[in-house]
Amino acid sequence: MDFLEAQNYLEKVRSQKGIVLGLDTMRHLMAKLNNPQDKVKFIQVAGTNGKGSTAAYLTSILLEAGIKVGRYTSPAVFSSTEQYFACGSCISESEYAKGVTAVAEAAASLDGETPTAFEQETALAFWYFAKKGCELAILEAGLGGDMDATNIVTTTVCSIITSISMDHCRILGNKISEIAAHKAGIIKPGAPVICIEQKEDAMEPIRAAAKAADTPLYEVHRDEVRQIFSDKRESIVFFREFENLHLKMLGSCQPENAALAVQAASVLSSSYPIEKKHIYDGIEKTRWGGRFELHSGSPDIILDGAHNPDGIRRLRESVNQMFGAVPICYVCGVLADKDYEKEIEILFGRAxxxxxVTPPSPRAMKSTDLKAAIKKRFSQLKVTSFDSEDGIEKAMEAAVSQNNPVVVCGTLTILARVKEWMKRNDRM
Incomplete structure (x- = not known):
């Protein structure tokens, strides 16, 4: 397969088989590939929001320390290759095609089992990390933790649990304690756990899992993370003995994501050559697209992938912090299986x-249906729907013509199309 054929192959698999939780098929698939994951040590990351950003901060720190680090995140936002990072760069198109070919051949040889697209994408990550000789690799759980395809690894050196809230309830449960128990499934014996402060119902299963695994649990409390300055360029954060951490990633959730990475790096420094300078430099150099990503101009444009109530709440905090009472114009598309009614209630009071817009996804809610839902809650708010093939582009043209700050949000799936529009219109 070449790169395009590899992408098409995985999309075909995705269309034929959706989410299937469980580890047996993944174990069988990796055995066919000679278990490359056993050659790498892992840092596992689970949570509802903040996983990708936390992984990005920690990757940057480890790179500064000279460690050969890999990172696997999902979903892809702007390119299929961005999910696979190793030793300073993303996977090349040729390596991607070669890896998908190897994984597809292994999948075809399984007796009566058809791995999902996510399982095969995860297998590609393991294949790639072993090929690149990564010393450490950061794994973001795709859904939950215990039954997620990433959780077959047995060489975990550290587990990180980010903010947990209600999402994927149909699969993970309708109580925060049930969801947290799934996330806590990444905890391994002897591998320290770093966890952001959660509601007590969420902390209980995490503490219980750490105790059962006989491994230390490091809790990062939100009152320990102090943002003392913030503008459109950076924020300055104090966390314990780490004063004047410069964050170029904006948004109200980023100080706690950075603090998780700092705590993880501090714990890992007992086994790896990580110094304070590496932590400071790594935090400052971190970038992660689509997470309160600001493009300054007339008007300013914010791209944010928030897609559940807690993420939308943090987005609203960030918008208020940056723009105050200035009216905001929103471009919004959502997936129909999300709690969009709650998201509408949280976000659009000051719009x-x-x-x-209609996201490019089989799970998309039509723009006309989203408009109706918004008007039901805010009858006086001006809402315009764009449901055509080029609806996202037309919505951006209409939004920037209002000359108020523009916030694009609701799902990660619309951001690639928005960036394409921005490039064509010299807004990058």
Whole structure:
């Protein structure tokens, strides 16, 4: 397969088989590939929000320390290759094609089992990390933790649990304690756990899992993370003995994500050559697209992938922090299986107007249906829907013409199309 054929192959698998939790098929698939994951040590990351950003901060720190580090995140936002990072760069298109070919051949040889697209994408990550000789690799759980395909690894040196809230309830449960128990499934014997402060119902299963694994649990409390300055360029954060951490990633959730990475790096420094300078430099150099990503101009444009109530709440905090009482124009598309009614209630109370779009996803809610849902809650708010093939592009044209700050949000799946529009219109 070449690169395009590899992408098409995985999309075909995705269309034929959706989410299937469990580890047996993944174990069988990796055995066919000679278990490359056993050659790498892992840092596992689970949680509802903040996983990708935390992984990005920690990757940057480890790179500064000269460690050969890999990172696997999902889903892809702007390119299939961005999910696979090793030793300073993302996977090349040729390596991607070669890896998908190897994984597809292994999948075809399984007796009566068809791995999902996510399982095969995860297998590609393991294949790639072993090929690149990574000393450490950071694994973001795709869904939950215990039954996620990433959780077959047995060489975990550290587990990180980010903010947990209600999401994927149909699969993970309708109580925060049930969801947290799934996330805590990444905890391994002897591998220290770093966890952001959660609601007590969520902390109980995490503490219980750490105790059962006889491994230390490091809790990062939110009152230990102090943002003392913030503007459109950076924020300055104090966390314990780490004063004046410079964060170029904006948004109200980033100080706690950075603090998790700092705590993880501090714990890992007992086994790896990580110094304070590496932590400071790594935090400052971290970038992660689509997470309160600001493009300054007339008007300013914010790209944010928030897609559940807790993420939307943090987005609202960030917008208020940056723009104050200035009216905001929103371009919004959502997936129909999300809690969009709650997201609408949280976000649009101060909107000047909203342009709804249909995301490029089989799970998409039509822009007209999203408009109706917004009008039901905010009857006086001006809402315009764009439901055509080029609806996202037309919505951006309409939004920037309002000359108020534009916030694009609701799902990660619309951000690639928005960036394409921005490039064509010299807004990058």
């Amino acid at each position: 000047s107007n909203v342009f709804t």
